[in-house]
Amino acid sequence: MVLEKAILATITTNANKVTAGASIFICDSKEEMDKVAANLEAILDGIGHALSDELYIIVKH
Amino acid sequence: MNEYTYPMLFGITIGTIARFLMLKTDYRQYPTYLHGKIIHLALGFIAASLGAVAVPAIMEKEFTAVTFLTIAASQFREVRNMERNTLAEMDSYELVPRGNTYIEGIAVAFESRNYLVIFTSLLGTMTYLAWNIYAACIVAFFCYIIIRKYMSGSTLGNIVDIEQASVSFDGAGLYVDNIYIMNIGIPERQEEILKYGMGFILTPKNFDVRSTIANLGQRQAILHDISISLGVFRDSGTPALVPLIKRDLDDGRIGVFILPQDKDLNKAVKVLQSVPVLENAIRMPSESKAQSKE
Secondary structure, eight states, X not given: OOOSOEEEEEEESOGGGOXXXXXXXXXXXXXXXXXXXXXXXXXXXXXXXXXXXXEEEEEEO | OOTTHHHHHHHHHHHHHHHHHHOOOOTTOOSOTXXXXXXXXXXXXXXXXXXXXXXXXXXXXXXXXXXXXXXXXXXXXXXXXXXXXXXXXXXXXXXXXXXXXXXXXXXXXXXXXXXXXXXXXXXXXXXXHHSOHHXXXXXXXXXXXXXXXXXXXXXXXXXXXXXXXXXXXXXXXXXXXXXXXXXXXXXXXXXXXXXHOEEEEEEESSHHHHHHHHOHHHHHHHHHHHHHHHOOSOOTTOTTSOOEEEEOTTTOOEEEEXXXXXXXXXXXXXXXXXXXXXXXXXXXXXXXXXXXXX
């Protein structure tokens, strides 16, 4: 089976919201989270999607 | 030299000229200059020769010579494969790909144009032999008119109304008018999109058009053409900056989100209007039996 989409990384400011799966990056503030997500987006060649104000995922499309 | 030499030369010449007229390199830059063109002119010459030879062969009662035409058919199917393979191969290196439906449309056009060349030279040679060169010239002229007519299909401007629409964000959701396009999480990207993005709403003029513009291949063709003509604000490391088209499920309108480098509204509308309607995307629900009963 070929996975067409995959979550490459999870970035959050609230560690209680996530458990395991893709690599998790826990940040202290929204600004830090934006920065980390923007960097990861460029590095992983995925798109940063916001699930809520405190949770971003990087998805490979 | 015999009595067939001039008619055959005539047929080959008009066939090759017909192919030359059909080879129009426009904004798509395909076939590419010189080399791509030479390939197709050479194939056009072969097609014209086949068409021209067929008539004298039949007149000499060499009926088996007609099997030549079947060879021609398989030869030109090969042309279609060649075009399909080349374009598909190159498609992965396009910033905004053409999509398979568009590629198939181009490949089919290449194949069918060779058949048009065969018919042109066949008719030309036949009238030359049956009457004279003047009649043959008139027939050739009519062939050119028919070719020109069938060369261009309809364009998007004929089947949809195009209007500009606002590009906006609701939280992380990107919208063109009220049509949801995608989720863009990172504020930096959102700013870029609001700065460079443009939105259009295409409203189908009738029910048939709904399914045509819903076709994913047709939508990709729209995005490709507009990105070629107006440039695209996108690079290989920025997957979030992607032109997209989504559909309003309620009424079949489509929301076009593009990132042009040239944000000229008039040009954009003109380009959208002249996007070809792909043969393979055309659907006619109104022709179905279930519809006609109503």
